[in-house]
Amino acid sequence: MEKLLEVKDLQVSFQTYGGEVQAVRGVSFHLNKGETLAIVGESGSGKSVTSQTIMRLIPTPPGKIKSGQIIFNGEDLAKKTDKEMEAIRGKDIGMIFQDPMTSLNPTMKVGHQIMEVLIKHLKMDKAAAKERAIELLRLVGIPMPEKRVNQYPHEFSGGMRQRAMIAVALASNPKLLIADEPTTALDVTIQAQILELMKDLQKKMGTSIIFITHDLGVVANVADRVAVMYAGKIVEMGTVDEIFYDPRHPYTWGLLASMPSLDSDDKAELAAIPGTPPDLTNPPKGDAFAPRNPYAMKIDFELEPPMFKISDTHYAATWLLHPDAPKVEPPEAVKKRLRQLSSNYPQPVIVKESE
């Protein structure tokens, strides 16, 4: 598999009046060509900051890339100037945002907003760009694109606006599409349609996708691999099967246990993860999840857990995987899912973070 994107030890922080907020604290992952990576986590876990840093959309100041590399297509995006990024944004990397109601310019025709990308990056003239914009609108499933191309965003419904946003993001056939909670603001039936559309377009265009979400149902639907983020770090990463059927990190257990499933008894209460995420101006010593973790051990409050490798593709950062750790049982809801995966190593292996 060829790597399209590799993020190495990325650290991003924001300078605020209250001090320096360390939003992303050493994130490393990679993305293969044509693959979909889902980044999940609750609000404030750093997933959006990570994705916007890849696009270099973080306003600087107050934001700052403190260290790390973002290797895209063999080039380090972290070192690019704003001017150089303009040639990459919208051309090689497209982006879809959460709220389609506010992400389109209300005073500009939808067609024109698509044409902008075509004129800027593909050097099309106006007539050709308009024709292509109509094709793109048709491609994303908007009926009567010839008429719609001349309409304003307020004449579109929420789902249609998100379709138009997808058309904008895919206009110049980017290698990477970053979708930052693209379905969160939509109702469930429209969500399913948008996800289907994205999968369909990915098949047609061979785009790699980074899919940011906090909805595990969506993850199961679209992703090849999953990275679970907590307090600015990736705590577990693996293929969809590994995360859903063989999760190892207590935080992932908590997320899975809090998700309703079809076969779950509707009398049983959904589990919630107690507490709130830590304040990242002052990240706690040891494992940031420890105060909310029912499985926390003494060492979790003292020393940050290293990454353990469970299989070639499955990583988790928890002391529970250490050979000296006591054997613990995951929560009931998670235990029901567990399957024996043949790719696992006989024993988790400690890896150095910046391998």
Place this chain on the structure above:
Amino acid sequence: MLRYISRRLLSILLSLFLIITATFFLMRAAPGGPFSGEKKLPPEIEKNLNEYYGLDRPWYNQYFDYLVSIAKWDFGPSFKYKGQTVNDLINDGFPVSFFLGMESLLLAVSLGILLGVIAALNHNKWQDYGAMIFAVLGISVPSFIMASLLQYVLAIKLGLFPVARWESLQHTVLPALALAATPMAFIARLTRSSMLEVLSNDYIRTAKAKGLSKGQITVKHAIRNALLPVVTYLGPLSAAVLTGSFVIEKIFGIPGLGSQFVLSISNRDYTTIMGVTVFYSILLLFSVLLVDIAYGLIDPRIKLAGGKKGE
């Protein structure tokens, strides 16, 4: 659209009627009259004058006659300037005030928006502080001080422009600058705050994610959305500026409409007060109408609804 405009025209007529009525009676309620001066006029002469101008007749006759003549665009003779009608005064003064007003409007709008945009794009940097200090000065320095300063520095010390009078284009520069200072500063502040708000919008991030440059984002996405508050302010502003400023016209010796407006009141020149007020109201009401139409052109979400809803 047509329906909307005709409805608005009707409401303009109604407003005008109310304005005329209110002014008519307020004016009569004020003590003194057009012929009361330092020197008491002999009663016979005053009686003759009142008879000549119809002031001896009952108020309702005067009121209805006045309504009829205004409908014919006849504001009647001036009480103070013998042999001149109020129409003459307006016809003489308005073109001058209009020219001066247009010049300063253009200055105020273009410089104000430019300053505001520069300030917003460089939020909390020296350009921002510089533009806003400039704007605060422009708002807080009264126009008569601004005018004298400009006269002193640009005309007397540097000799770039004539000090006063109304003769050539050169003569218009200083009064236009003095008149433009305050609205320009106001527009700069309005533009800045509304640009800042627009720049924090999601669609600006989308535009950035498309790879557009800062300039393209500002021109194509931000300014148009930031302009609505400025356009709102432009309606009353243009009516006020176009009918002239008493202070500026006095300082620069300009034969405009603004001085007529103020002088007519201290003179109790009833017909001139009425005429100038009506004229000013018409300008104001129409510029507000224009602003509302401009809204619809700038922001497609604003529909100029006709009679029915959802049209």
